[in-house]
Amino acid sequence: MRIVITGNQGYIGPMVVKHLKKTLSDLHITGVDTGYFKSGWTGSQASPECLVDKQLFADVRDIDADVLNGADALIQLAAISNDPMGNAYEQVTHDINCVAATRLTKVAKSAGVRSTIIASSCSIYGQGDDSARTENSVTDPLTAYAKSKLNLEHAVQGMASEDFQVTSLRFPTACGISNNLRLDLVLNDFVASAMVNGRIEILSDGSPWRPLIDTQDMARSIEWALTRSSPNEAPFLAINAGCNESNYQIWQLAELVKDFAPNVEIATNPKASPDKRSYKVDFSRYAELAPNHQPKISLSQSIGSIWESLNKVRFADKNFRSSDKMRLNVLKAYRTAGRLDSDLRWVH
Ligand SMILES: NC(=O)c1ccc[n+]([C@@H]2O[C@H](COP(=O)([O-])OP(=O)(O)OC[C@H]3O[C@@H](n4cnc5c(N)ncnc54)[C@H](O)[C@@H]3O)[C@@H](O)[C@H]2O)c1
Numbered sequence: 001m002r003i004v005i006t007g008n009q010g011y012i013g014p015m016v017v018k019h020l021k022k023t024l025s026d027l028h029i030t031g032v033d034t035g036y037f038k039s040g041w042t043g044s045q046a047s048p049e050c051l052v053d054k055q056l057f058a059d060v061r062d063i064d065a066d067v068l069n070g071a072d073a074l075i076q077l078a079a080i081s082n083d084p085m086g087n088a089y090e091q092v093t094h095d096i097n098c099v100a101a102t103r104l105t106k107v108a109k110s111a112g113v114r115s116t117i118i119a120s121s122c123s124i125y126g127q128g129d130d131s132a133r134t135e136n137s138v139t140d141p142l143t144a145y146a147k148s149k150l151n152l153e154h155a156v157q158g159m160a161s162e163d164f165q166v167t168s169l170r171f172p173t174a175c176g177i178s179n180n181l182r183l184d185l186v187l188n189d190f191v192a193s194a195m196v197n198g199r200i201e202i203l204s205d206g207s208p209w210r211p212l213i214d215t216q217d218m219a220r221s222i223e224w225a226l227t228r229s230s231p232n233e234a235p236f237l238a239i240n241a242g243c244n245e246s247n248y249q250i251w252q253l254a255e256l257v258k259d260f261a262p263n264v265e266i267a268t269n270p271k272a273s274p275d276k277r278s279y280k281v282d283f284s285r286y287a288e289l290a291p292n293h294q295p296k297i298s299l300s301q302s303i304g305s306i307w308e309s310l311n312k313v314r315f316a317d318k319n320f321r322s323s324d325k326m327r328l329n330v331l332k333a334y335r336t337a338g339r340l341d342s343d344l345r346w347v348h
Helices: 013-023 083-088 090-110 144-157 186-197 215-227 250-260 284-289 299-312 327-336
Strands: 002-006 028-033 054-057 073-076 115-121 165-171 173-175 199-201 209-214 236-240 247-249 265-267
Touching (some): 013 028, 073 090, 073 215, 083 327, 090 144, 144 165, 144 236, 165 215, 173 215, 186 250, 209 250, 250 265, 250 299
Parallel strands (some): 002 073, 028 054, 073 115, 115 165, 165 236, 199 265
Antiparallel strands (some): 209 247
């Protein structure tokens, strides 16, 4: 099988590539990434570009059919990948996450690629109550990032056909280890804070609901999407990819980290304006369709592995929220240095 994967040098990409190499045979993987983020800081793990058979350094807004000719599947991870970046670069977020991914999907179909997988997000459900959202629930994307993901789903839905399967995996918030670990994700941030500051600072009152998934389980989901073939399944499928047990309120995540590191102090911010992004998600459909690819990694295991990974590199940066471990800071630093233009294209 020949696979093209965009965004392979980010946080999730290396875990997907490693997993596919382990589980599928006769695989040739081409990675396409523009290289925004430095990799490999957590130690001796291979850099993401070393894991693929071929690496192209390119922008998904520019690539054409040549890259996709002969490929069986296209996995699309390249994106401006969280709300802070989406808020800072709204138009670019739309252009990369929606416009470029839509165009690439069209190009893939014309090139004879048989399936594409989109890394969508449960954040498209926006503000919910305590009832869990199914794939048929009303969506209410509150941010530029969430809107770009939902708009992409809408744009590619009609392209799916008998010869071209489109799977949109609506993922929970990621956590866990990677060859390119990032700390701007809620659980990763809590573990890093617990380790270096002995304190977890919850930026809200702790009440919002958030489902979580380990990077290794995301990789297993992508493997499922690549190989799904039930005749009863429509060529287009948008599915909540996680498990029902993974819905947590933010304060519960902090308590679980405290279970691991009991001396840690937890501080909430009752005065913070309420975080409207709160969603509990129903993953029953995924349990039904992907019984052999259900999430396996418990939250406690994720916490343990992030801790171990940080410990190995003697992580000690108390001010990591201002560091390059946060995606937005990296983009801002490149902008300030004149390395990226306002469209987040490299200045050569
Ligand atoms: N991390 C999460 O919590 C989470 C949850 C749900 C869905 N997702 C989705 O999964 C995907 C991967 O997430 P991640 O955490 O690895 O993000 P990431 O930011 O760590 O990695 C994204 C990668 O895409 C590349 N990229 C960005 N714009 C590009 C462009 N124009 N051309 C080529 N490459 C480009 C970056 O260089 C980076 O290597 C994203 O689509 C994200 O929206 C992530």
